[in-house]
Amino acid sequence: MKKWIVSIVVVLAVSAVAIWSVSRLLSVSRAEKPQPLMQAGAGESGSVRPIDDLQTRLLDPRVDLQSREMLMEKIELEKRADKNRQAGAAQPAPKTAPQNLVAPAAMIPQEQVESGIFEGSEGMIRSEQAEIQNHWAGVVDGNIVMVFAGAKTGQKEQGMLVVVTASLDPNVNDTVFEYYYAPANSGILRVLEAHEGYLVLQRANGAPLKFDLMAKKFIQ
């Protein structure tokens, strides 16, 4: 019996030491854990390297003067972003969403869509794909439609249209790109006129060609 009392006492003592060690470990861990938003030089979201690393790179003798000046400004920008982040972390706003914004967005008013014939591609069609002359934009059957006219890149004899269709509903992501080749030997195309339901295109030789906006096909 006496042996068991000793055993229990020993086990309890070991347990006490274990509990003390765990709690100590936890407190040390908490004290040493860096605040994620306060990490020295962590930079703004999207930062590539801690500020300390950027500063270290300044010491590299291979870095030329231009890059050195550039690095110094980049470091200043990181410091400012860090300062903002610390200010926000120190006094964060309560997380109560503005009620007027918690709803589906309204449909884009049709009058906000700028309709007409415009030069160029607005950067929406890559030059590797097509050489675009101009485009028409408007609303067809409740959807925004853009028709880019030109030719296949590197093949000016092959006229083509790129038709982009998107919803007026900003809650829907449904932009579609479609490609239509003109009849043979049309050459590069250009949008000449827009009529109800169809576009008049101009071929390379000046001859007209129609494109039906609803059926999305060329009309001879």
Place this chain on the structure above:
Amino acid sequence: MRMNKKDGATSAWGISVTRILLVGILSLAWIFGGVPQRPTLAQDPPEYRLFMPLIARVDFQYGPEIYTTSYYIKTVDPTASYNLGCALGARDLGLEGYQDNLVVLDYGRAIYAEINGEMAYGTRLFITAQRVNMDQIAQSAQKFGEGYYMCTGDDVYSRLSIGIGTNNYEYEDCPNCSADFNHGKAFAQMVNQVNDWLVAKGYSGQVSAAAANDIELSWNTYERTRDWLDGYDAANQYRLYNFGAIPGCPYFASPGAQCGSYPYLWSKDEVWYVIWGAKPVYPVPEIYTNNGVNAQQWFLMSVYAYTAHGLAIEFPGVMTQKQSCPGTSYPPEHECSFMDNTPLEGWTQLQTLVNGDPRTAHPIRLVTDIKYQ
């Protein structure tokens, strides 16, 4: 040798006591350490998570599995902007750990035109072609940030950098194109104001703003593009992400290739300047091509930066456009037939090349995938 009955009973009792004590010790450790959970109030610093029997360190998550969606913007409607930001915030709230995000909101090409009844700097949005001024752009970006902040709820550490975007596209005889010094300066002032607003509202612990520019070599001259960058640099307080492409530049099969395309031909040093050499610029390159050519071009430009200027390029992240290509097959003329890298593929292509060379090695952290709003 047989164990007697008394010894067996004693041994079993001892094992039971030991088990009870062990359970007690572990329970106490669990109580001391707290239950793994997010903080209950946004303002409270969160407890560190304890996963018995190990103490886990909470790090930011990023990389190709935690990619964001960037947008070609078609409307600056505040609710639409708020909802897009909220969707990302809700995602982060639902994910374990804390996320580090970059989102580019591309508001279209730079213009100086009559906007809302007065001449102003602004942009022409995608799809709708609506002309919007700097205030409208700022408000849209702010609402996106506010939506993110609110919808992260009790996740107070995940964070977002919003790249407020435009591009360097212009065309001949364009009546309202304005990719120039004054537009760049106005854009920088707008980005500064957005950050001031984020600080004043108490959102800046999680949300920050930067500029972004889709600088494409085939869209403009170096001189004109640099003019805009110099304007930005004249007033900026925050970084600028170049999320463009460098078509024509050298790749492995064509190491002597000429950057750009007629009529816009660029030297390598001119390319270097707009992707890394300009003071505020960090590149987030479009790594779209399935054959790896985009990644090769940016890697070789980083090698050039190292050999010509002593400092390799730092890539904060990469951009892909997989969500713009939802289908599985496309006709050969469709860009999705050869430019639909997934975020993982795009990131892997550049990360592998950059880190396969000690001159350019560094981890690439962020991935964003762009699509039309």
